[in-house]
């Protein structure tokens with residue numbers, strides 16, 4: 001047994017305090033409303049179409065490194081050229097690639113509170129994450145503060161999510177255009193929830209060569225388990241990203257599944273519309289519960305708080321069979337986030353929340 005070797009001493013000191021991503025307490029039987037996933041599995045006819053295609057497929061070969069067919073389909077879907085599209089292993093991978101290609105040794109300005117992986121990926125890429133707090137109250141982007149940050153020479157990439165996770169609000173493209181025109185570096189608009197609401201920034205790409213629009217198949221298209229995301233940007237931005245991308249980043253099956261989604265878009269659009277309707281019904285019902293503050297949302301989740309400590313509400317809901325996301329950090333003290341589920345799941349959540357608040361929350365079995 002060697003004693004002169006220590007992984008922790010050898011590892012990068014700048015990441016010493018980085019906490020690995022952990023699953024957030026899901027166990028079988030719990031209604032899962034914690035990760036902004038789509039509550040509906042693939043429609044049967046899309047699965048049948050996908051499996052019919054799989055029959056003629058050989059998985060002994062590496063996947064197409066550029067996901068050429070999917071890239072072409074996506075280009076048609078968003079009205080871009082294939083060389084303006086890059087497919088990733090979830091949009092998560094593209095976030096890391098953006099920082100590896102453009103931000104290492106510099107800074108990344110992030111409109112916060114937001115998706116926590118932005119800060120993590122910045123650090124992994126050896127960049128400094130700089131938080132630019134959103135306005136208190138409506139969580140709108142503080143455009144003047146963001147512009148002054150994005151003008152600084154160290155800031156290589158500026159990030160905002162629209163609609164934003166976990167606040168649910170979107171940013172008008174006019175504000176993004178102002179930011180992109182003023183920024184020295186890239187401006188990344190993350191539209192992972194874009195199909196659920198807000199106006200897309202894709203049309204801004206024509207005038208802004210430093211803009212990147214990031215999209216995901218995980219939320220609106222229910223493909224979180226197969227990891228497909230993509231971005232749309234100018235070809236020279238994509239060309240830089242190709243230098244840091246893993247060659248075979250998106251597996252063959254996932255490429256086929258994403259193409260199957262695009263062949264059956266109307267089915268997915270119906271589901272998206274249903275989730276949007278259900279979101280409004282859930283929000284109205286939550287707003288009627290005494291003491292609950294629930295924010296407007298253009299995504300597939302709702303941010304809320306109650307008079308009880310958030311940890312207590314979280315645990316009370318878990319004891320009643322529902323898992324939501326606890327956000328009790330410094331950014332959003334006392335807040336929680338619930339994903340819009342199927343109608344029956346939302347009913348169980350509402351009943352559980354009413355009970356937790358009425359019980360105050362007493363020890364439930």
Ligand SMILES: Cc1ncc(COP(=O)(O)O)c(C=O)c1O
Pocket residue numbers: 035036089090091092093115161164165190192215216217218224227228229
């Ligand atoms: C704003 C935002 N961007 C990106 C992602 C990552 O999505 P993907 O599953 O495509 O990696 C998430 C996931 O929750 C998110 O909330």
